[in-house]
Amino acid sequence: MRGQDHPDLSGLGRCLLGAVLSGSLILLAGAIYAQNAPRIVPRVTGNASPMNEAPIPPIARPITDDRRVMRNYPEQPPVIPHSIDNYQLTLRxxxxxxxxxxxxxxxxxxxxxxxxxxxDRDGQVIADVTPRRYFCTACHVQQTDAAPLVQNTFQDMLLVRDPKQ
Ligand code: HEC
Ligand code: HEC
Incomplete structure (x- = not known):
């Protein structure tokens, strides 16, 4: 049979051909995707060329009006409505x-x-804060008056108005 005449050579040849073909296919797909990929997130640096000097935008101010903000869903860590400047949060x-x-x-x-x-991680309620929740700012964050980088279309599941009603 044909395939058994030079099993090693033809096997190797097929392997190489396969590798080259799939390699170039991946490259081609990559190039096409790079050209057509949607720019989902705008660059944080704005439109300035990355290698040029650009004025630094002012730092956004945190919102510290002491008004507790409604949560968008029950499991959301509430955002911090007050200043946390110089609040030390270390191991001690x-x-x-x-x-x-x-x-x-x-x-x-x-x-x-x-x-x-x-x-604790077994669901046991202990006397004081669990080490898993010690570093508050891992979950709770302040909000700032910065304009959102991307438009947000989030809708609260209970506040969505049904157009038919
Ligand atoms: C001086 C006391 C004080 C300190 C220190 C403090 N908080 Fe508060 N926090 C409050 C008070 C009072 C409120 C209620 C809203 C208000 O008056 O600002 C509050 C509200 C919050 C809320 C909102 C809770 C909700 O249900 O909406 C979060 C989250 C919070 N704080 C997190 C933190 C974190 C994280 C730190 C440390 C970086 C911190 N707080 C330090 C007094 C404090
Ligand atoms: C691993 C994430 C995480 C960490 C760390 C964490 N929290 Fe929370 N926190 C949450 C979530 C999620 C909620 C809302 C659901 C809940 O109560 O578990 C919450 C709720 C709260 C509330 C509102 C309580 C209420 O009954 O309205 C306060 C206040 C709060 N956290 C303060 C803190 C403080 C202070 C620390 C640091 C000692 C801290 N959290 C650490 C996730 C976290």
Whole structure:
């Protein structure tokens, strides 16, 4: 049979041909995609050429009006509505807990960290904040007055108006 005459040579030849073909196909697909790829996110640096000197835009100001912001869905970590300038958050010091810990909320008037913040990874409620929730700013962030980079079409599932109604 033909295939058994020079099994090694033809096998190798087919392999090489396959590799070259699929390699160039990937390159071609890549080139086509790069040309037609939609620019989903605008560059943070704006339209200035990356190698030119451009004036630095002013830093956006955090919103610190002390008004608790409605959550967009129940599991959302609420955003921080107050200033956190110079609030130390290190292994030894946690300024946030000076107000938000259960024991201190009566004096501070701050909302207590919720019960999930006391749960260890087995769901056991422990006496104080769990190490998993110690670094507050890993989840809770401030908002700023910066204009959004991309348009946001998010709609609250309960506030969406049905056009037929
Ligand atoms: C001096 C006390 C104090 C400190 C320190 C403090 N907070 Fe607060 N926090 C408050 C109070 C009071 C509120 C209620 C809203 C308001 O008055 O600003 C609040 C509200 C919040 C809320 C909104 C809760 C909700 O349900 O909307 C978050 C999130 C929060 N703080 C996180 C933090 C984080 C993270 C830190 C540390 C970086 C921190 N806080 C430090 C007093 C404090
Ligand atoms: C791993 C993410 C995560 C970390 C870290 C974290 N939180 Fe939260 N936090 C959440 C989520 C999610 C919610 C809302 C759902 C819930 O209560 O679990 C929340 C809710 C809260 C609330 C609102 C409580 C209420 O009953 O309205 C406060 C206040 C808060 N967190 C403060 C803090 C503080 C202070 C720290 C740091 C000690 C912290 N959080 C660390 C995710 C986190």
């Amino acid at each position: 010091t946690n300024r946030c807990l000076d107000c938000h810990r259960r024991q201190y909320t009566e004096a501070s008037g701050a909302p207590m960290i919720s019960v999930t913040h006391f749960m």
